[in-house]
Amino acid sequence: MRLLRTAAQLATMAAVAAVLSACGSKDEAQTVTPVPAGAPSPTPSAAGGNTIAVSASDTACTLDKSAISSGPVTLKVHNGGTKVTEVYILKGADGTSGIVTERENIGPNTDADVISELAAGSYQISCRPQDSTRINTGLTVTGDGASAAPTSASAASAVAGYRAYVAQQVHHTIEATEDFVAALKAGDLAKAKSLFATSRAGWEAIEPVAEAFGDIDPKVDTREADLESGQTWTGWHKIEKVLWVDGTTKDMGTQGDDLLAELHILQSRVPDAEITPTSMANGAKELLDEVATGKITGEEDTFSHTDLWDFKSNLDGAKKVYELLKPLVKDSALATTLATEFADADKALDKYKDGSGWQDYSKVDDAGRKALSDAVNALAEPLSKLAAAVVST
Amino acid sequence: MTHPPTDPRSQAAAPPSGPSRRRVLGMAGIGVAALGGVGSLGWAAAARHNDAGFANAGAADPLNLALPFHGPHQAGISTPVQDRLHFTTFDVRTEDRAQLVAMLKAWTLAAARMTSGTDALDPGAFPSIVQAPPGDTGEAIGLPPSRLTLTIGFGPSLFTRKKTPRFGLTGRRPEALVTLPHFRGDTLDPLRCDGDIAVQACSDDPQVAVHAIRNLARIGFGTVSVRWSQLGFGKTSSTTPAEQTPRNLFGFKDGTNNIAGDEIEELTKHVWVDESDGPDWMVGGSYVVARRIRMLIEIWDRTSLAEQQTIIGRDKREGAPAGATLERDQVNIQALPEDSHVRLASPLSNDGKRILRRGYSFVDGSDGLGRLDAGLFFIGYQRDPRTGFIPVQHNLASDAMNEYIRHTGSGLWACPPGVPGPGRFWGDTLFG
Numbered sequence: 012m013r014l015l016r017t018a019a020q021l022a023t024m025a026a027v028a029a030v031l032s033a034c035g036s037k038d039e040a041q042t043v044t045p046v047p048a049g050a051p052s053p054t055p056s057a058a059g060g061n062t063i064a065v066s067a068s069d070t071a072c073t074l075d076k077s078a079i080s081s082g083p084v085t086l087k088v089h090n091g092g093t094k095v096t097e098v099y100i101l102k103g104a105d106g107t108s109g110i111v112t113e114r115e116n117i118g119p120n121t122d123a124d125v126i127s128e129l130a131a132g133s134y135q136i137s138c139r140p141q142d143s144t145r146i147n148t149g150l151t152v153t154g155d156g157a158s159a160a161p162t163s164a165s166a167a168s169a170v171a172g173y174r175a176y177v178a179q180q181v182h183h184t185i186e187a188t189e190d191f192v193a194a195l196k197a198g199d200l201a202k203a204k205s206l207f208a209t210s211r212a213g214w215e216a217i218e219p220v221a222e223a224f225g226d227i228d229p230k231v232d233t234r235e236a237d238l239e240s241g242q243t244w245t246g247w248h249k250i251e252k253v254l255w256v257d258g259t260t261k262d263m264g265t266q267g268d269d270l271l272a273e274l275h276i277l278q279s280r281v282p283d284a285e286i287t288p289t290s291m292a293n294g295a296k297e298l299l300d301e302v303a304t305g306k307i308t309g310e311e312d313t314f315s316h317t318d319l320w321d322f323k324s325n326l327d328g329a330k331k332v333y334e335l336l337k338p339l340v341k342d343s344a345l346a347t348t349l350a351t352e353f354a355d356a357d358k359a360l361d362k363y364k365d366g367s368g369w370q371d372y373s374k375v376d377d378a379g380r381k382a383l384s385d386a387v388n389a390l391a392e393p394l395s396k397l398a399a400a401v402v403s404t
Numbered sequence: 405m406t407h408p409p410t411d412p413r414s415q416a417a418a419p420p421s422g423p424s425r426r427r428v429l430g431m432a433g434i435g436v437a438a439l440g441g442v443g444s445l446g447w448a449a450a451a452r453h454n455d456a457g458f459a460n461a462g463a464a465d466p467l468n469l470a471l472p473f474h475g476p477h478q479a480g481i482s483t484p485v486q487d488r489l490h491f492t493t494f495d496v497r498t499e500d501r502a503q504l505v506a507m508l509k510a511w512t513l514a515a516a517r518m519t520s521g522t523d524a525l526d527p528g529a530f531p532s533i534v535q536a537p538p539g540d541t542g543e544a545i546g547l548p549p550s551r552l553t554l555t556i557g558f559g560p561s562l563f564t565r566k567k568t569p570r571f572g573l574t575g576r577r578p579e580a581l582v583t584l585p586h587f588r589g590d591t592l593d594p595l596r597c598d599g600d601i602a603v604q605a606c607s608d609d610p611q612v613a614v615h616a617i618r619n620l621a622r623i624g625f626g627t628v629s630v631r632w633s634q635l636g637f638g639k640t641s642s643t644t645p646a647e648q649t650p651r652n653l654f655g656f657k658d659g660t661n662n663i664a665g666d667e668i669e670e671l672t673k674h675v676w677v678d679e680s681d682g683p684d685w686m687v688g689g690s691y692v693v694a695r696r697i698r699m700l701i702e703i704w705d706r707t708s709l710a711e712q713q714t715i716i717g718r719d720k721r722e723g724a725p726a727g728a729t730l731e732r733d734q735v736n737i738q739a740l741p742e743d744s745h746v747r748l749a750s751p752l753s754n755d756g757k758r759i760l761r762r763g764y765s766f767v768d769g770s771d772g773l774g775r776l777d778a779g780l781f782f783i784g785y786q787r788d789p790r791t792g793f794i795p796v797q798h799n800l801a802s803d804a805m806n807e808y809i810r811h812t813g814s815g816l817w818a819c820p821p822g823v824p825g826p827g828r829f830w831g832d833t834l835f836g
Contacts, residue, residue: 126534396537401535402535
């Protein structure tokens with residue numbers, strides 16, 4: 012579960028997901044910092060592919076080409092107007108089918124890059140000078156297939172492999188959650204507790220993919236501390252608190268059914284999830300972020316102290332991405348470092364193995380937590396370079 | 405999709421108002437070269453440069469100075485004390501010597517870059533591949549060099565762990581790099597003590613010092629992990645006697661009789677390791693002791709002025725030693741109360757031994773009981789701690805000030821000589 016997500020973001024993400032049914036584009040929607048006028052512009056993104064010059068002003072939004080081929084796209088925006096502007100890439104011939112990405116706060120006489128990955132189809136580039144009329148200009152993206160096609164056979168193979176992995180993990184988590192819910196309905200508190208962590212394992216391994224759909228994660232994996240005013244608490248952590256704090260399974264059967272229903276929705280969406288090597292790499296990094304922010308601190312499973320189970324799943328999910336992407340990484344030093352650090356992190360975690368599961372995290376002392384944290388930092392830093400290494404292939 | 409005006413990305417996206425750090429310092433590098441050799445101790449003054457080119461109007465502003473990283477001694481020891489401190493110690497996670505050496509080389513390059521005022525790495529804050537995290541964390545963009553110095557030291561635990569030599573350093577640990585003994589009144593917190601490596605970042609701008617440590621820590625992930633760190637402000641010891649002597653949080657002037665940065669003979673005698681001291685790899689280096697000294701502020705503040713002055717051994721307003729009238733009047737040791745701090749710490753009570761002090765005040769908020777968690781982060785450089793800090797600190801066992809302080813953190817590190825030039829690295833006299 013992510014720590015920082017506002018209601019507005021959730022609503023936005025849900026809206027985007029509903030329109031796009033995709034996650035990949037979000038990950039590529041990175042924007043770069045503006046460069047003061049007169050300074051040399053950044054070199055074209057190594058994402059390669061297409062570059063479009065966008066001349067924005069208070070009254071115009073001109074592109075230097077009206078059609079490009081699908082794949083990575085860099086809009087090199089120059090705001091020649093007198094007002095701060097924003098540039099959006101909108102989906103659809105009329106631009107009403109959703110936002111692909113956006114770049115805000117481009118000052119007068121300033122350059123900015125907007126980078127995305129576009130599938131074949133019709134788009135509108137929308138310039139939005141402050142307090143002025145929006146100006147849309149059409150863009151056609153040509154190419155085969157509806158998605159931003161991977162550029163190489165190895166990339167396609169990595170993406171296919173990952174989609175299969177995600178499907179498998181979702182399947183696992185549904186099966187395990189069915190057992191968990193059966194125990195809840197049977198009123199078997201001890202059994203339910205013993206199945207809580209295992210029910211989450213598949214989910215935790217692929218969480219960034221699930222999170223990108225926006226609307227599922229808040230319903231199944233919100234922690235009590237992250238609840239917003241007015242939000243009804245549902246999902247795993249709600250059940251966790253009732254089991255461990257209240258010591259009962261009362262009413263939890265219904266909660267469990269709702270949880271399962273959401274997981275089935277997730278399962279139905281996996282085939283359409285837009286997955287790219289970049290989104291995979293970013294997802295792997297996010298899994299380590301999850302470990303660093305939630306598990307190391309013991310905040311994730313604050314009632315059951317089963318954080319190390321989630322830690323292991325996050326780590327496995329990230330490692331799977333690395334293994335699938337390895338053929339695409341030309342930087343052999345990075346590949347070696349990642350192999351070493353994944354092994355080290357596993358070793359650090361293995362100290363806390365307990366039979367087929369993991370020790371109660373509240374029993375791990377400060378020195379132990381520091382060692383785990385060091386291992387996570389050692390892995391996450393090089394892992395943060397994987398996305399760029401994949402892009403530059 | 406609209407965002408509230410407070411969307412952090414809006415701010416992040418705001419164009420920098422001034423010249424970028426990178427651009428300023430691309431040119432400042434030229435300035436250093438052009439002005440090399442300026443300054444009585446060999447530190448060069450690089451004036452701030454703006455987009456219009458070389459501007460000398462700001463030359464008097466210390467924030468605009470870049471201190472040279474390369475030299476016979478490490479910067480940050482005899483260097484005039486900057487206003488701010490970020491002191492951090494690291495433990496080495498690997499036992500692989502090659503990996504450690506590679507990190508020291510990477511650190512050296514980054515340190516040379518950052519002290520000259522440029523990004524830690526290239527590519528820096530704005531990589532052309534935007535899918536990559538920035539090489540430099542970016543918070544120092546647009547800030548001048550601010551006299552940043554970075555000083556490294558190696559602790560006893562780098563050489564031996566559980567009596568087993570590490571990194572092939574058998575026999576290389578200096579005899580002077582002892583394990584500090586217990587001192588009377590020590591209430592040390594193990595989480596604020598020791599560390600395989602220490603890095604002292606000093607700057608006139610706190611953000612520049614923090615930026616330096618943050619980026620070194622990032623470069624070091626996997627090889628080292630941060631053990632503990634301490635921020636400091638308001639230099640409590642001047643090495644520039646012409647300036648007004650700063651006051652510590654007890655409200656007293658501190659460091660009146662410190663070794664000045666231009667007292668070459670005193671530095672040679674008391675601070676720099678000599679060939680006759682050995683080992684060879686330490687010649688031109690120094691030993692640094694750091695002590696986190698918590699002051700019991702609220703108790704002290706209820707103490708009468710007369711008693712405060714008796715405890716310190718100096719007059720609070722002027723800083724004059726007891727029995728004298730001016731701050732810099734000769735200390736007459738016999739005139740000072742026997743258990744006064746100045747008397748017990750004076751070279752006259754310590755066989756003439758002097759320590760170069762460059763400590764800082766610290767306030768780490770409050771302690772949960774409504775008391776300031778504050779005090780003095782003592783940093784002392786010396787040629788040999790066995791004749792420097794250790795006997796002096798033992799001598800302070802009867803210090804009347806002890807009632808008002810607690811030593812909560814501690815460490816000793818061997819600081820190798822300076823990096824003479826590009827191509828060399830921190831500690832290469834030991835590891836090279």
